[in-house]
Amino acid sequence: MSSNVLVELQNVGKTFHSAWGSVEALRDINFSCFESEFISIVGASGCGKTTLLRIIAGLEKPSSGEAFFNGEKIEGPGYDRAVVFQEPRLFPWLTVEKNISLPIQSQKGSQKTEQIVEQVLRLVEMSNFRKAYPYELSGGMAQRVAIARALAFEPKALLMDEPFSALDAQTRSRLQLQFIDLWRKTNRTVILVTHDIEEALILSQKVVIMTPSPGTIKETLEIPLAYPRNKDTLEFIELRKYILKSIL
Amino acid sequence: MTLKNHKHLDNNLTQLNTNGKDAVKIIIRGIAFPLTIIIIWEFAARLGLVNQYFLPSPSKIFDTFSTMFISGELGRHLLASVKRLIYGFLITVIFAIPLGILVGKAKYFRYYVNPTLSFLQQIPPIAWIPIFILWLGIDEANKVAVIVYASFFPVFLNTVQGVNSVDPKLVEVGRAYMLTPMKMVCRIYIPSAVMSIFVGLRLGLSNCWRALVGAELIAASSGIGYLITEGRTLSQPNTIFVAIFTIGIAGSLLDLSLKRAEKKLMPWKKDV
Numbered sequence A: 001m002s003s004n005v006l007v008e009l010q011n012v013g014k015t016f017h018s019a020w021g022s023v024e025a026l027r028d029i030n031f032s033c034f035e036s037e038f039i040s041i042v043g044a045s046g047c048g049k050t051t052l053l054r055i056i057a058g059l060e061k062p063s064s065g066e067a068f069f070n071g072e073k074i075e076g077p078g079y080d081r082a083v084v085f086q087e088p089r090l091f092p093w094l095t096v097e098k099n100i101s102l103p104i105q106s107q108k109g110s111q112k113t114e115q116i117v118e119q120v121l122r123l124v125e126m127s128n129f130r131k132a133y134p135y136e137l138s139g140g141m142a143q144r145v146a147i148a149r150a151l152a153f154e155p156k157a158l159l160m161d162e163p164f165s166a167l168d169a170q171t172r173s174r175l176q177l178q179f180i181d182l183w184r185k186t187n188r189t190v191i192l193v194t195h196d197i198e199e200a201l202i203l204s205q206k207v208v209i210m211t212p213s214p215g216t217i218k219e220t221l222e223i224p225l226a227y228p229r230n231k232d233t234l235e236f237i238e239l240r241k242y243i244l245k246s247i248l
Numbered sequence B: 001m002t003l004k005n006h007k008h009l010d011n012n013l014t015q016l017n018t019n020g021k022d023a024v025k026i027i028i029r030g031i032a033f034p035l036t037i038i039i040i041w042e043f044a045a046r047l048g049l050v051n052q053y054f055l056p057s058p059s060k061i062f063d064t065f066s067t068m069f070i071s072g073e074l075g076r077h078l079l080a081s082v083k084r085l086i087y088g089f090l091i092t093v094i095f096a097i098p099l100g101i102l103v104g105k106a107k108y109f110r111y112y113v114n115p116t117l118s119f120l121q122q123i124p125p126i127a128w129i130p131i132f133i134l135w136l137g138i139d140e141a142n143k144v145a146v147i148v149y150a151s152f153f154p155v156f157l158n159t160v161q162g163v164n165s166v167d168p169k170l171v172e173v174g175r176a177y178m179l180t181p182m183k184m185v186c187r188i189y190i191p192s193a194v195m196s197i198f199v200g201l202r203l204g205l206s207n208c209w210r211a212l213v214g215a216e217l218i219a220a221s222s223g224i225g226y227l228i229t230e231g232r233t234l235s236q237p238n239t240i241f242v243a244i245f246t247i248g249i250a251g252s253l254l255d256l257s258l259k260r261a262e263k264k265l266m267p268w269k270k271d272v
């Protein structure tokens, strides 16, 4: 294992058993992600993207194979990873700012926490809503707060499950650009699950293409384009066509 | 079924918290119907369409109310009832909530206690009064016991339910973000159980109030329920009606105050 590999999955499989039968969600997944790399995972609905992310997060144990983070076997969640779930999952009884500060308050102290909260809220354009309760937010706004909560946690790796999918096109591309900036500034590792091929191409250095039943990795594609990326270049369009074809 | 009845009332009452103009509108709407009834009733009484002995006119009832209010008689009886209610309800809260949390956390416990609870729940609290008198004497204790019996189940059951119904997705967020067990309990389990506990408290309180009046009808020398017995033995329908109206109004006010407390405690809760 190379020294700067941050995430490593070796022959990982995952089968869920339920009352009506069992589902093989992942089979024989080999995956690695270097430090400060930005990887996107794309694939059809139900192909196991969320499951893969949850294994890396330590929220799900693989049925077979092994998963490593920073050279250590993943046994559970850790301070080095933060998850943006597919749903916002904010605590309804806490205001926006309390939702963000809850996980970090005791480590960082209240002054530092205050600073971080302000900063991440500005980043997701939610500063005006810091005192609001989640029921007062739209779906997209709530999801932005969830992104802010993960950023505030300052993890080594951000694990994001379709974080921008609830946003309108304009807000989405604005936040995507800001997110790229942030990533390049902080050099944080990002693993992003998305069903939006364009989003994967705009944001990431590598695109992992998955196919369903059972979920397997079909191909890992390097995206050799420079940032910020232009959707209208020939290369971009060719890549998009190629990925679209491989997913189907 | 009681819960459903309450929902309608709540909507009327909580909307009082909204802005002034709306509040006036809501009060007017809420009062229009009873006011119409009272006016018709008054006319019917004055025109001699109903026997004054069976159904005294609203103005006569109001006279009696004023006299009883000014003499302090009404206040004394109301206070006696409310005191019992507070004792009983406090005992319930002190026992039912912690017990509910414990049982809610112990997964299989409910299979052992549920059948017994539903059996006990079917028995109207008033049916126990003779036994409670036998065990606890004729004084205050038997009435307090009835109140505890009447409110225990809703508070206990809703607490159990609250603890059980914590959203596992939120618990997972706590896990993913490395919250300490202390923070998990204080910031996730307790807040999510609180909503359900409050539903239980409000149901319990209204059960209490009704059971208490029942108990006072049977065995008491003071209290609003006793006032009804007194009115009957002295053949004073006016007194009976004053007592009945007081029961209804005091009960609504109790519920409203708990509803207000709920709003204060849980600003995150959306109005239904």
Ligand SMILES: Nc1ncnc2c1ncn2[C@@H]1O[C@H](COP(=O)(O)OP(=O)(O)OP(=O)(O)O)[C@@H](O)[C@H]1O
Pocket (backbone or CB within 6 Å): A016, A017, A018, A023, A024, A025, A043, A044, A045, A046, A047, A048, A049, A050, A051, A052, A086, A195
């Ligand atoms: N907790 C679970 N219990 C049983 N089956 C599960 C569970 N979680 C996921 N699965 C199954 O695993 C498969 C992959 O699910 P997963 O959520 O990883 O898909 P996904 O790629 O994230 O899909 P989407 O794009 O719709 O979010 C599905 O067939 C699903 O039914």
Ligand SMILES: [Mg+2]
Pocket (backbone or CB within 6 Å): A049, A050, A051, A086, A161
């Ligand atoms: Mg998913």
